[in-house]
Amino acid sequence: MKPTLRDSVAPDLVSGVRLHPGEAAARQARASGATLRGSHGRAILILLCVLALLALRLPAAASADLNVAGLVVDYGDGRMSYAWVPFAEDEISGMELLQRSGLDIVTVGFGGLGEGVCQIETTGCPVSECRARLCQTSDPESPFWQYVQETEPGVWTPYALGANASKVRDGDIEGWTWSGKSPQLPALSLDDVATRAGGDPAALKDASGAVPAAVRTEGGSADDGGASTAIIGGSIAVGLVALLAGFAIWRSRSVTAGTS
Amino acid sequence: MTAARLDSRAWLLWGLAAMIPLLVARHPLVVLELLVIVLAVRAVWGGQATQNWRWIVRVAAVFMVIGVVFNVLTVHAGDQVIATIPDAIPLLGGSITLNALAYGIVSGVTVLVLILVGTTVAAGIVWADVMRTLPPRLAPLAIAGSVAWSFLPSTANAFREIRESQAARGHRIRGVRDLPPLVVPLLGGGLERAMTMSEALEARGFGSAISASPARSWSRWVLVGALGAGMLAAYAFAVGKSALALGGMLACALLMLLVLRGGHPEIVPTRYREAAWHAADWLVAACAGVALALFLWRRWAVPEAAVFNPYPDLAWPTTDLLMLLGLAPLLAPAFIVPGPELRQ
Numbered sequence: 001m002k003p004t005l006r007d008s009v010a011p012d013l014v015s016g017v018r019l020h021p022g023e024a025a026a027r028q029a030r031a032s033g034a035t036l037r038g039s040h041g042r043a044i045l046i047l048l049c050v051l052a053l054l055a056l057r058l059p060a061a062a063s064a065d066l067n068v069a070g071l072v073v074d075y076g077d078g079r080m081s082y083a084w085v086p087f088a089e090d091e092i093s094g095m096e097l098l099q100r101s102g103l104d105i106v107t108v109g110f111g112g113l114g115e116g117v118c119q120i121e122t123t124g125c126p127v128s129e130c131r132a133r134l135c136q137t138s139d140p141e142s143p144f145w146q147y148v149q150e151t152e153p154g155v156w157t158p159y160a161l162g163a164n165a166s167k168v169r170d171g172d173i174e175g176w177t178w179s180g181k182s183p184q185l186p187a188l189s190l191d192d193v194a195t196r197a198g199g200d201p202a203a204l205k206d207a208s209g210a211v212p213a214a215v216r217t218e219g220g221s222a223d224d225g226g227a228s229t230a231i232i233g234g235s236i237a238v239g240l241v242a243l244l245a246g247f248a249i250w251r252s253r254s255v256t257a258g259t260s
Numbered sequence: 261m262t263a264a265r266l267d268s269r270a271w272l273l274w275g276l277a278a279m280i281p282l283l284v285a286r287h288p289l290v291v292l293e294l295l296v297i298v299l300a301v302r303a304v305w306g307g308q309a310t311q312n313w314r315w316i317v318r319v320a321a322v323f324m325v326i327g328v329v330f331n332v333l334t335v336h337a338g339d340q341v342i343a344t345i346p347d348a349i350p351l352l353g354g355s356i357t358l359n360a361l362a363y364g365i366v367s368g369v370t371v372l373v374l375i376l377v378g379t380t381v382a383a384g385i386v387w388a389d390v391m392r393t394l395p396p397r398l399a400p401l402a403i404a405g406s407v408a409w410s411f412l413p414s415t416a417n418a419f420r421e422i423r424e425s426q427a428a429r430g431h432r433i434r435g436v437r438d439l440p441p442l443v444v445p446l447l448g449g450g451l452e453r454a455m456t457m458s459e460a461l462e463a464r465g466f467g468s469a470i471s472a473s474p475a476r477s478w479s480r481w482v483l484v485g486a487l488g489a490g491m492l493a494a495y496a497f498a499v500g501k502s503a504l505a506l507g508g509m510l511a512c513a514l515l516m517l518l519v520l521r522g523g524h525p526e527i528v529p530t531r532y533r534e535a536a537w538h539a540a541d542w543l544v545a546a547c548a549g550v551a552l553a554l555f556l557w558r559r560w561a562v563p564e565a566a567v568f569n570p571y572p573d574l575a576w577p578t579t580d581l582l583m584l585l586g587l588a589p590l591l592a593p594a595f596i597v598p599g600p601e602l603r604q
Contacts, residue, residue: 106337245591249594
């Protein structure tokens, strides 16, 4: 029951009978107390309803709103990586997609311009060269990490801006290719990428939380460039040179001491 | 083998052979080996001359440390994370990695070794000898370069003397405000030395106008052609036209040779004492040539053996034993015992 002007302003004149001041005050207090109890109850009821609705809605939202994008990486040596990356946001940047794919990447920062990609897995160039010209040399066909998007099946369009400025939405397929020429990537659908990456689109439907990204590399053999079978030999060679240097210094000093 | 001193040309060849591997390779073992070699050569041939260049080495060491810290703080790539700086700090926010530390140390030591090689060569050569080897047309340029180069150690000496003199008077450096008593006399002394040097050069006719002769008119146009070919070569190299760049460089070199060989009839170089090329010079030059040739051959054959890339995984780089052993002949100057006058 809502408190009215009549209830709150002139309780002693409600019935046309003038009440004793003490009794009037008691009646006013009872009336307002009953009114407050009524409004609290409604508020609590509404709050419970809202919470119940939210509780019913949350799992459904998690599965319905989970987006997914594909990523294709061409290393230029016959190897290709495919990544299938679910994400909860409406859109993420191309750099976030690359980071979430699980591939090892090396980037350098260019302040407000964002980051430049130097290496994906072991393909790319050292940071010092990357910082200068993003791996490119004076040769116009020298390779660098090109960033493209599949705008139509089989049509890979380079981005005008960097990977930090791009917007990746549900169903998009992004590509990175280590090449100095026009990107040559195959026509792929998101299902193709999911199949090759080992992703499970069905997992999105009954997912109650985050779905991990799937990534797989096909073709060629990874040339890690760091494998060495001559570490001990190299260390011995440097040690030998150090011994020779020590002998040369000792010989020079002994000859000098002998002559003086 | 003993030698009174090594010829400047031998020192230049040795310096070239020691610097090129450092400039084109960044392998930790190559850098370490060259550090050992240059330290040994300095230990044998380093007399008072290398002491004069010690301050440059100190400055290089300071910049090496700064370079390492800069690399660690700005490159956040790598799999070996040591610590993390909050992303809220611009530019520096991110992971501090062992990979960046390793790369920074290797790069810093490379610069330090380059400086050590340069100062060793600078201490070993005699500028008068170097100028004698240049064509007469380049004599004014060589004199100017020689004067400029000799000012560095003389300024270092002057600074040391001024500091000692002021210390004897009770002057102590506690901050920037205490620097003027050192800097003002240094500048004054430098200007005074420059004036004395210019008067001495003027008295010897340096910079006087040379009358044009018919023989020079054609060489001027050849020089223009040489410079044009050089510019064309640089442009072709920049846009990746290697064949055109090579052709331009060859044309430039040939035309420059023609110009320089044309000579100045007015400039007749005189020699008080003919430069002698001894067995020790042959040995050093030959060893430098062999070391450089072996290194370039191995770099062409095994290019990954000259690279150190610790990103994203910190792994030991490919090592080529022949490349490392091929650099050993650069130790040749250390096996030649210097004459008594250089041991002072």
